[in-house]
Amino acid sequence: MHGSPPSLQAGDAPIAGDEFPLMLGPTNEAPNLRQLTTRKGEIVSPIVLGTASLGSVDPTGLFGRRARAHAFGLLDMAFEAGCRALDLARSYQIGGTERVVGEWLRATGVRDQVFLLSKVGHPIPFLAPNRLGTPSLRRDVQATLDALCTDRLDVLMLHRDHDAVVLSQLAADLVGFRESGRTRFTGTSNWTYERITKLEATSTDPVVQASSPQFSLAAWRAPPWAGATSISGRKRRYERRLYARAGLPVFAYCALGQGFLGRRGRDAAAFHQKLNVAARLRAETLARTHGASVAQVALAYLLRQPFPVYPIVGVSTKDRLLENLGATALELTPDEVRWLDGGRSRENPVDGQLPEVKQWTEVKQWTEAKKWTEAKKWNA
């Protein structure tokens, strides 16, 4: 922990792989997920809109009018702002989310200008704990495509992992969906890197072209539900290194720690712990020097990882959305990213100075419930 952010010294060369170019420009190379491109090849913003709260569970549409209006408004606004990648799932609102997004796509006719990620195979509590078999997956994929009124997804992901699943069959199914044209890319959500490696090993074709774990500058105190996986925090440093080594793209959910790194502050109780407070303080320091918001620094931290990261953020207002999109313009050096991570910045060992050690006291103050003026300021 350091008192001040690092400054890049002249002559410090960034090491290979330290910088991930956000915008490579349009290319005619084989399609990949080094950036998000629509079916037509247009590059869209790397900030992905989270949709879990859009739409309603009511299939008749009688009770969901307000939800529908809100969803249309938000989607229109996001599209206008350039945020054209959507993170969907078959299970969101029991299909209601995909239904309303499908209606919006049909109404606006912009399917070819947006990037759609959807996740299938979510278990049904008690009734079907493992829905990763071929029939369930096929049903889900067909239902998703029908609801979205499209013939092809951009990324299809397995929503969850299950111990009992036959990996070779699963790999064959995913590759099959891709080869039959129902999706451009395949991947997994909430799979650990170890399991991804095992799944990948059962097939000669690439199976996991992207992964979607929780990833943010703050780590959750405990998984919010069984089977939730994260690559955030100190304990997941090696897993992140493996992602970087493989260059595996990540769609990061809870990218702002449920608002811990945004406006909610300590109200995001699942993320309120000492090391996260320290991380937030570092982000605040950096935000001040860059004239940016904490959320922007937290998102830029993700965008500047040595592997492609697409933060998924759910928003409800235009201001928040524009603020988040502003993160793509925020340049962080590899040193600053390392410093945010709590590690040492790239140092010059020969004449390096010891940084001031003072943040412990700040953390202490911050954690004490009585001294919550800071938090109130954010919540205001």
Place this chain on the structure above:
Amino acid sequence: MPDRHWDAIVVGSGANGGLAAKLLAEGGARVLILEAGRPVEEIGGYANGWMAAGSKLNRRLVSRRQHIQSHHATYWTTNPNFFVDDLDNPYSTPEDKPFHWIRGRVVGGRTLTWDGVTPRMSDFELAAASRDGVGIDWPLRHADLAPFYDRVERYFGVHGNRDGLPQLPDGDFVSGRSLNANEQVFRGRVESEFPERRIILSRGIDAGRAPEKNAQHSRLSNLTTTLRDAARTGRAQLRANAVVSRVLLHQDGRSARGVEYIDADTRVLHAASADRIFLCASTIESVRLLLNSSTPKHPHGLGGCSGHLGRYLMDHSASNLYFQLPDVPVSRQPHPLRGSEAMMVPRFTNLTEQNADHLRGYGMWGGIDRIFMPGWVRAHPGEAFGFLCTRAEVLPHYDNHVSLDPELRDAWGIPCVRINCAWQHGDLAILSAARRAALEMVEAAGGEVAELSEWVRPGVSSVFAQVEAGWRTSVPGLFAHELGGARMGASPEESVVDRNCEVWDVKNLYVTDGACWPSSGWQNPTLTELAITARTVDVVLRERAAKM
């Protein structure tokens, strides 16, 4: 005062002096060992950290007689009396070029405080100059030293695995040890990203600094090995408190006939004569003796007419890096840290071709869960905790030299040295590269590099901040691997001693300790010094046998 005539005099009773005495005595020669320090029995043996606390506090706060020695890591953990008194034995340095000269003036020398890490040197180091043109090649190759390496390794019982690496020749090892579980995790992670950076079991002697149960001294110290064996032959005599002041020459000035020494207690001057003189007084002390022995015929010191005496002083530049592996739990049982039980990363740059931004190479030594850190000191007590110590080859610079200080005298009136040694541009480049490489390896393993003071609990961090600041970039001398000053070479124009360590200008005078090194390599030097000493003694004994 007349004394009997000896076959050989060995100056110094440290690692090299002990071995020279043992081999000479076993070869049938009558040997006199002169040691400037006191016997260990007089100063108390190994003291553990807490027992010595009072004496340390006294030394640090009240007497302050060891302001240089107290920088050394083992000063606190062995016994301050194993180190020299800095006030009685001063030396000078330029203001801007500090040099921490760590000395063990005691019977047994620095074998009482070393780690027992004993890697061999390879031809990559011994013949480096002919590849990059810096300095001169060694007149010896690994093949010349191999039989003596073998002999010394067998004698001390060096442990290790036969890894088959060209840059770190295998020896005659006792095997059977392995890295601990967490080190194996670290190795797997690092080697999967950097295949050329091998993490192997350290090579060294299976003993710690602390004596084992019912033993008076550690097996690392030559009190229990070479000096004991020398004494057992009945042909060796050890005189402690004998401060050698100069080497005496025959009338013609072409060969040595003895030494002059002062009794440290009575301050009476003595002389001892012998057929052959072995200087094993430690690198800088041996050079000092050569400088102090100047005569009208040798105005610049013995071996000084080449112009290279005292030049090319080196030490390894070192840097410590502490780290933790957040996702790896700390070992349940403690693991020892010793020469035979640690990790070693042999040199991996500039081997087949010059492929780095520095010359020569560096290695690392380290361990995980091998340093005892009480849980209450650590911010993350449940996580594996390790360190990597990089040690880089320092180039031989003509400017880095030892000379006689015109004014300074020690407690016995003997002129002291002025040490002029600093890391120069190329040395800083390799030091920096080595630390960067260690950082990369820790990051590849998912580890967190942090200064100790940053992650230990706030209350104790300032103590660590002080220690680690000194070890981020080691001050010259602090690593106690000082080498050079009377380098060996193929011709008298470019060197001070020949390949048999005999001074070119003075017959029968041998310098077999670190002073005779023309380049430093990255490996811990003691084993190679011992092999060179063994080789010299072998040559001498053969000559002697031929004459008889």
